[in-house]
Amino acid sequence: xxxxxxMTLGLxxxxxxxxxSPTTAPQPAPTPTIAPxxxxxLPRVKIDTTVGSFTVEVETVKAPATAANFLRYVDQKxxxxxxxYRTCKVADKFGFVQFGTNGDPKRTLPPIKHEPTTITGxxxxxxxxxxARLAPGSARGDFTISVGDQLSxxxxxxxxxxxxxxxxxxxxxxxxVDGMDVVLKIFDAPIDPNATVRGSxxxxxxxxxxxxxxxxxxxxx
Numbered sequence: 205x206x207x208x209x210x211m212t213l214g215l216x217x218x219x220x221x222x223x224x225s226p227t228t229a230p231q232p233a234p235t236p237t238i239a240p241x242x243x244x245x246l247p248r249v250k251i252d253t254t255v256g257s258f259t260v261e262v263e264t265v266k267a268p269a270t271a272a273n274f275l276r277y278v279d280q281k282x283x284x285x286x287x288x289y290r291t292c293k294v295a296d297k298f299g300f301v302q303f304g305t306n307g308d309p310k311r312t313l314p315p316i317k318h319e320p321t322t323i324t325g326x327x328x329x330x331x332x333x334x335x336a337r338l339a340p341g342s343a344r345g346d347f348t349i350s351v352g353d354q355l356s357x358x359x360x361x362x363x364x365x366x367x368x369x370x371x372x373x374x375x376x377x378x379x380x381v382d383g384m385d386v387v388l389k390i391f392d393a394p395i396d397p398n399a400t401v402r403g404s405x406x407x408x409x410x411x412x413x414x415x416x417x418x419x420x421x422x423x424x425x
């Protein structure tokens with residue numbers, strides 16, 4: 205026989221505990237929104253010339269020092285009015301064109317450190333921009349555009365050259381992304397067989413050098 209004590213009476217008087225059924229299905233916890241890692245947009249420069257325009261993309265991530273040097277010339281408008289003063293044409297669509305300050309002291313900035321392709325991972329492929337130089341670390345304001353793949357310009361420590369016993373190659377820093385037909389027009393222009401540039405490049409000097417009208421950064425997308 206159940207003995208009713210004050211505690212028992214209190215328990216009997218309490219309502220039964222029951223689990224309430226949900227009225228709707230449980231919703232999964234929202235997945236946190238993770239913003240994608242932004243991909244760096246490489247700067248682009250449009251170069252207007254007397255025979256048309258072309259656009260280059262500057263590799264500021266892989267070749268920061270060499271790319272920054274080129275952009276300084278662009279931003280300071282030191283390329284406005286310069287010419288494509290050299291065409292090295294080895295074969296049809298194979299060689300390079302060269303342009304820049306050509307030693308003009310009013311346009312030329314201090315030399316920069318050399319960034320070999322073994323460090324940057326870039327290659328001298330068709331349309332590649334590179335910096336002309338004498339000894340490594342002497343590059344200033346003269347640039348080349350490869351016509352065809354010029355892999356001999358890449359650094360290659362397995363093939364030391366005669367001068368330095370190391371093959372540091374040239375510093376690639378960008379590429380033509382639009383208007384390569386204009387570069388080919390410059391490349392195919394007639395050569396003056398007797399002209400030189402400061403006593404050099406005989407047989408590689410255009411009869412009527414193409415002039416750069418302006419070089420300007422394009423707005424980022």
